[in-house]
Amino acid sequence: MFPLLRRPSLFAAPSVPAHGAVRARSFSQAQQEERNAFLRNVVYRRWWDADKAEQKRLAESGELFAGHWKPFRSRAADHEQLLADPAYASKLPPASAGRPLRIGPNLAAEITAASCRLEGNTMTAQDVLHLGVHDTVRADADVLSPPADAVLRRYSPREVKEAYYHMLALYHGQALTLHRPSFFVDESGLLSIHSVLMRPFTESTPGRFRRLPIRVTNWHMACFPFPTEVPALVSHFLAWLRGPPEGPGIHPFLRACDIFLVTAHLHPFMDGNGRLARLLASLTMAHGGCQPIVLDAVSRREYARAVFAAQHEGRVCEFYRFCLDHASRSAAVPAERPQLECDNGSPCRPEER
Numbered sequence: 001m002f003p004l005l006r007r008p009s010l011f012a013a014p015s016v017p018a019h020g021a022v023r024a025r026s027f028s029q030a031q032q033e034e035r036n037a038f039l040r041n042v043v044y045r046r047w048w049d050a051d052k053a054e055q056k057r058l059a060e061s062g063e064l065f066a067g068h069w070k071p072f073r074s075r076a077a078d079h080e081q082l083l084a085d086p087a088y089a090s091k092l093p094p095a096s097a098g099r100p101l102r103i104g105p106n107l108a109a110e111i112t113a114a115s116c117r118l119e120g121n122t123m124t125a126q127d128v129l130h131l132g133v134h135d136t137v138r139a140d141a142d143v144l145s146p147p148a149d150a151v152l153r154r155y156s157p158r159e160v161k162e163a164y165y166h167m168l169a170l171y172h173g174q175a176l177t178l179h180r181p182s183f184f185v186d187e188s189g190l191l192s193i194h195s196v197l198m199r200p201f202t203e204s205t206p207g208r209f210r211r212l213p214i215r216v217t218n219w220h221m222a223c224f225p226f227p228t229e230v231p232a233l234v235s236h237f238l239a240w241l242r243g244p245p246e247g248p249g250i251h252p253f254l255r256a257c258d259i260f261l262v263t264a265h266l267h268p269f270m271d272g273n274g275r276l277a278r279l280l281a282s283l284t285m286a287h288g289g290c291q292p293i294v295l296d297a298v299s300r301r302e303y304a305r306a307v308f309a310a311q312h313e314g315r316v317c318e319f320y321r322f323c324l325d326h327a328s329r330s331a332a333v334p335a336e337r338p339q340l341e342c343d344n345g346s347p348c349r350p351e352e353r
Helices: 029-043 045-049 052-061 063-069 076-083 105-117 125-131 150-154 157-177 187-197 227-242 252-266 273-287 300-313 316-325
Strands: none
Touching: 029 045, 029 063, 045 052, 052 063, 052 227, 063 227, 076 316, 105 125, 105 157, 105 273, 125 150, 125 157, 157 187, 157 273, 187 227, 187 273, 227 252, 252 273, 252 300, 252 316, 300 316
């Protein structure tokens, strides 16, 4: 059920802010009233008018959130708009369909540092390499601790743990997806990636869907699903992910951006949603034979504004442009394509991929 919709006093109560959101101010009374009216009279109007049995069904189906925001809608027009612009079509990184890239330590460190930087982490890619994480480390091992490296002592324990487990989660996700004929994770895989990613932060309930509502305090009209909607929406997301991409030749960058936007909008976990969404986007690009783009020199606020505009205002093509404009030059063009290996370590023939 949606308890916050039944009792206006609870509906107006502060919910849990999304991690990393600007928290300098709360909503004004006018903003809170505007948000409440929008949720009650627009997004969840059918729930309000329904009987108890229908309310329960709607609360657990996710169809009201999906029906209004349409996170699984076709973005083919947005793809065509970007590709029709030579200035941005030329910025797309090279891709080789059917030849997945194995993410190695240097690129993994770059991806990790850039993603964690958006959460306030100050570790550099070079120092992330000092963590000594590689793709043969078992993500499900009972005890995993970052090394006691002198270089790492300049960072807080939280920063070191965040980067360490991000690297582990990246390699764990790669192990789950690299040899599939198309990029896909099931629910257990998604939960396990999040569990590794957030393992040291038990307050975030790693590997478990959230049970509380959330909001972003610097954009009062940013809306995320109620907790009761999350399981059904995640199931819909995974079915969408399993389905064929929009068009046979969709560029991996565009597919990755779309997967990122859906994951971040569903916000299925208490924390780590942005890191998870960016991780899935990196894995999507690598699986499509394209070196993952690393966002460079972008502020948290710029990034959050671009995401909000794409999710809530339909400005998806602007988000594609934003990512290409802020792509790190070193990551945008791959220097060399790693040899894809099969599970037994031998070179992988096309039919074995």
